[in-house]
Amino acid sequence: MSRLAVVLFNLGGPDSLDAVKPFLFNLFNDPAIIGAPGPLRWLLARLISSRRAPIARAIYAQIGGRSPLVEQTQAQADALQAALTERDLGTEIGVFMAMRYWHPLTRETVDRVKAFRPDTVVLLPLYPQYSGSTSGSSLNTWVKTAARRGLKAETHTICCYPTEHGFVTALAELTRAGFIEGSDHGRPRVLFSAHGLPKVSVERGDPYQSQVEMTAAAIVDAMGLPNLDWVVCYQSRVGPLEWLGPDTDSEIERAGHDGVPVVVVPLAFVSEHSETLVELDIEYGELAEHRGVPAYVRVPTVQAHGAFIRGLADLVEQSVRPTEGDGCLIEAGPAQGRLCSQVGARVCDGKWSKCPHVAPSADKT
Known part of the structure; x- marks a missing residue:
């Protein structure tokens, strides 16, 4: 059996008050957030992050000076790895985190996954509902970074799971x-x-x-x-x-x-x-x-709730164990591999042109 790497994506969060300003800069320098040309976007990101940093620092000071998001994502990764190991999906399974705007940043995680030497990579955004500014930004950044840093493996993408x-x-x-x-x-x-x-x-x-x-x-x-x-x-x-x-x-x-x-x-x-x-x-x-x-x-967020983790494991298993007529697309999505939604096929109405699941036959699904 093969070595399987699963990458969980989220936005990240500052791990100290000193990290607030660079976190904001990374956020506003994302072309999915501000669509201006590169040099102008960089200047705008510097301006906006400088102006918003004092307000944001005061916000984070109210919750201990740091975001708990990365720690909670690590708990989700640990729980998912345990669930996937029970399903015997590979000789070795690794679940990794890639944060869009603060550590562990995408390039850091690409290097960790490359060192793991996977045969298969599954990209799984922790955004149940797809948007180009969240899942789309994370997935596109991963694909570009993986290509630049020489990560070569069969790659599957899970685009969304709003009613999983x-x-x-x-x-x-x-x-x-x-x-x-x-x-x-x-x-x-x-x-x-x-x-x-x-x-x-x-x-x-x-x-x-x-x-x-x-x-x-x-x-x-x-x-x-x-x-x-x-x-x-x-x-x-x-x-x-x-x-x-x-x-x-x-x-x-x-x-x-x-x-x-x-x-x-x-x-x-x-x-x-x-x-x-x-x-x-x-x-x-x-x-x-x-x-x-x-x-x-x-109401609290789902975090590592057992049903949620089982749902994530189901999504990963569906992506790596194809079944006839499952609706997943081949050579599709940012990674040009297998592209699945929660049901394999497209979940969006056909009018949503920015849905990554673009098979014409799936428009009425």
């Missing part, structure tokens, strides 16, 4: 527990909060909003509660562009006006970081109190 059974099961269990907690103060409204995206990105064919809505609907269905009051909303808006709505803070204010408890579910994040621990827990918690929301419950 294990992921949805984990979030449904966590949301149900939060709903029960909030029910002590009335029947709660569930706010499925996702990181925002400029509307222009969706208008240009990015499937992110559609997949976020798919996730929310699947969680509601799995919870099985009749007449559940729920809404999808978006947080973390920055800059002058019009972003997806409604805003999470506006929905919290509406709940205060309506006198109903809220249960906030971060359905697009799989680990804790500043946008959950500060924005959701502290800033929106204070907003809820000031607006008279009877109870404010924030």
